[in-house]
Each structure stands twice: as structure tokens, then as C-alpha cells.
Amino acid sequence: MSGDEECTGGELLTQALAGERAAFGALVCRHQRAVYSLALRMLSDRHAAEDLAQEVFLQLYRSLASVASEAHLSFWLRKVTMHRAIDRLRREPRHTGVGLEEAAALAGEAAEGDPILERRLRSLLAELPSAARAVVLLRYQEDLDPVEIARTLKMPVNTVKSHLRRSLAMLRERIADAAAADAGVATRVALPGEDRSPP
Amino acid sequence: MNHDLERRLRAALRPVDPGDDFSAKVLARTAKEPAHFARPPRSPAVAGWLAFGLATCVVLGLLLAHQWQVRRTQQGLEARRQLIEALRVTDQKLDLANRVVNEKERAPPDSGA
Numbered sequence: 001m002s003g004d005e006e007c008t009g010g011e012l013l014t015q016a017l018a019g020e021r022a023a024f025g026a027l028v029c030r031h032q033r034a035v036y037s038l039a040l041r042m043l044s045d046r047h048a049a050e051d052l053a054q055e056v057f058l059q060l061y062r063s064l065a066s067v068a069s070e071a072h073l074s075f076w077l078r079k080v081t082m083h084r085a086i087d088r089l090r091r092e093p094r095h096t097g098v099g100l101e102e103a104a105a106l107a108g109e110a111a112e113g114d115p116i117l118e119r120r121l122r123s124l125l126a127e128l129p130s131a132a133r134a135v136v137l138l139r140y141q142e143d144l145d146p147v148e149i150a151r152t153l154k155m156p157v158n159t160v161k162s163h164l165r166r167s168l169a170m171l172r173e174r175i176a177d178a179a180a181a182d183a184g185v186a187t188r189v190a191l192p193g194e195d196r197s198p199p
Numbered sequence: 200m201n202h203d204l205e206r207r208l209r210a211a212l213r214p215v216d217p218g219d220d221f222s223a224k225v226l227a228r229t230a231k232e233p234a235h236f237a238r239p240p241r242s243p244a245v246a247g248w249l250a251f252g253l254a255t256c257v258v259l260g261l262l263l264a265h266q267w268q269v270r271r272t273q274q275g276l277e278a279r280r281q282l283i284e285a286l287r288v289t290d291q292k293l294d295l296a297n298r299v300v301n302e303k304e305r306a307p308p309d310s311g312a
Contacts, residue, residue, distance in 0.1 A: 021226060028222040036217035050217055050224075057225045061232060118211035125211075140205065141212040172204055 010070050017064055024064070028057050031074070034142065035081050041137050042085035044126045052088065056081050078142060079152045082134045089130045117175070124174050128167055131155070135163040 012030070015023035035056055040049035059080060060067070067073050125133060131153070138149045146164070150157040 021229070024229065025222050025226050028225050032217050032221050032225075033214045036221065037212075037214040040215055041212060050221065053217060053221070054225050054228060058228050058232070061229045114207075117207060121208060121211040125208075136208070137212065140208040141214065143209075168204060171208070175204070 008070070013064075013067065013070060013073060024061060027060075027073070031077055032057075034074075035077050037141060038078065038081045038137055039085055041122070041125065041141065042082070042130070042133060043088065048088070052081070052084055056084060075152065078138065078144075082138070082153060086130045086134060120175065120178060121171065124171050128170070132163040132167045135160050136167050139164060 012023045012027050016027055032053065036049060036053040039052040039056075040046060043049050043052065056077060060073075060077065067076055125136060128136065134153055135149055138144045138152060139146075144152065146157050146160045149160045153160070
């Protein structure tokens with residue numbers, strides 16, 4: 001979409017409201033990454049995430065007249081994505097953990113950092129209850145502060161803070177447990193070698 | 200430790216691309232939808248005129264309501280004045296009639312024979 005670089009979000013929104021499909025396409029291109037990523041982390045399933053992201057943009061197409069500005073659009077997309085994802089998880093609870101497909105898709109992205117730890121974090125995140133997962137995603141993926149998260153998810157700010165605190169504590173504890181388990185395995189692997197070595 | 204975990208979470212939650220054909224799929228789905236949103240956005244001038252018109256309507260409505268109230272008050276006062284006048288006239292007539300009756304009673308009975 002060439003219009004994406006040339007136009008500001010506000011201009012694209014105005015053109016899309018006037019019925020220009022190309023402008024709407026540019027808006028989709030501009031926001032698809034954020035919407036799809038939120039859906040993927042919430043549902044842990046690429047196909048379900050893509051389907052949900054498409055439904056969100058379809059709903060946006062239907063109610064574009066109610067969107068006032070570019071900032072409102074970002075807020076609207078996050079809100080609708082999260083509420084739809086939570087609803088879907090309530091209707092059809094999925095297995096927790098990251099699927100092979102997602103792991104394969106993400107493997108190419110982990111150019112820096114520790115890919116194993118990142119995968120483990122994503123897997124642990126998928127084990128959180130849907131509301132807590134939504135809070136953590138909006139905080140660390142979308143970089144929203146607790147007040148903005150509370151507005152997006154329609155929950156009290158204190159609840160948001162409580163979800164964040166408990167989720168971080170759980171993640172820290174599980175990561176530490178996993179690290180301790182890995183260290184134990186490494187020690188057990190190392191010991192037979194020492195036995196075989198000459199005195 | 201806390202900041203380290205937060206940094207790692209941010210790294211683990213880097214946004215992911217849905218694929219090259221995502222927007223095409225969305226547009227294909229929207230093509231089946233009627234373009235019911237194709238409402239041109241209101242320009243600031245139109246919005247200003249709308250606000251002015253609305254304010255004028257409110258002021259005119261208030262003025263009309265005030266005038267109606269004043270007229271009702273005046274009608275009430277006029278009715279009150281007319282009632283007092285009618286009572287005053289009635290009082291005068293009754294007084295006159297009373298005086299005539301009293302004079303007839305005081306007159307000697309043989310004066311008319």
C-alpha cells in the first residue's frame with residue numbers, strides 16, 4: 001500500500017470514511033501487526049488469530065463512522081480485539097502453550113535475545129487466565145500504562161495493577177523453577193562423566 | 200530482576216506480521232459488505248453551523264416560553280381585576296337594595312292609605 005507512507009492516519013481515516021477502499025486497505029496494513037499479534041498471543045493459534053483479526057477489521061469497516069480519530073482507532077482496535085479474544089476463549093477454551101506452528105513462525109524473528117527463554121515466557125503467558133493475559137499483553141506488547149489498560153478492558157485500575165503484580169510474580173517463579181530444573185539436569189549429565197574420568 | 204523480566208517480556212512479545220495477503224483477505228471480505236459507512240465526514244464549518252443553529256433554536260425556544268409565561272400572567276391579572284370590579288359592582292347594588300328595603304320598613308304604615 002503506497003498510500004500508507006504518503007498519508008497520515010487521520011487522512012486515511014477521512015478517505016476511508018468517504019468510501020475509498022484503498023484507504024481502508026492502508027489502514028488495515030497500518031494496524032494489522034498489532035491486531036494480529038494481540039489475537040495470536042491471546043489465542044495461541046495462528047489460524048484462530050488470523051480469523052479473529054479479520055473479524056475485527058470487518059467490524060471496523062462496518063462501524064468506521066463511529067471512529068473519531070487515529071488515536072481513537074488504535075484504542076478501538078485494541079478494545080475490540082481483546083474483548084473478542086476473551087469471548088472466544090470463554091466459548092471455546094483452548095489448550096495452553098504455544099503450538100508448533102507458532103513456534104516455527106516465531107523462530108525467524110528471534111534475531112536477538114534468548115529464543116528459548118522467550119518461547120518459555122510466551123508459553124507461560126498462555127497459561128494465565130484470559131483477563132490477566134490481556135493485561136500483560138497490553139502492558140508489555142502495546143506499552144500501555146495501567147490507566148489505559150483499564151479503559152481498554154473496562155476494569156478498575158487496581159484490578160489491572162493486581163493482575164500485573166500477580167502475573168509477573170508467577171512468571172518470575174516459574175522461570176526460576178525452570179532454570180533450577182535445567183541446572184539440576186546439567187549437574188546430573190555432568191556427574192557420570194566425572195565418574196568415568198581417571199582418578 | 201523485575202526490570203530484567205519486563206525487558207524479556209517485551210522482547211518475547213514483539214509484534215508478529217500476519218502474512219502478506221492478510222489485508223487482501225480483509226478487503227475481499229469487506230467487498231461483500233455494503234458500503235454503509237460511506238458518509239462523508241462533517242467539515243468543521245458544517246459542524247459550526249450546526250452548533251449555531253442548535254444554539255439559536257434553544258434561545259428562540261426560551262424566548263417563546265418566556266413570552267408565553269408573561270402573557271399567561273397578564274391574563275391572570277386581568278381576570279383578577281375583572282373579578283374584583285364585578286364584586287365591587289355587586290356590592291354597590293346589594294347596598295342600594297338594602298337601603299331601599301330599610302327605608303320602606305321605616306316608613307309609617309298609614310302614610311300610604
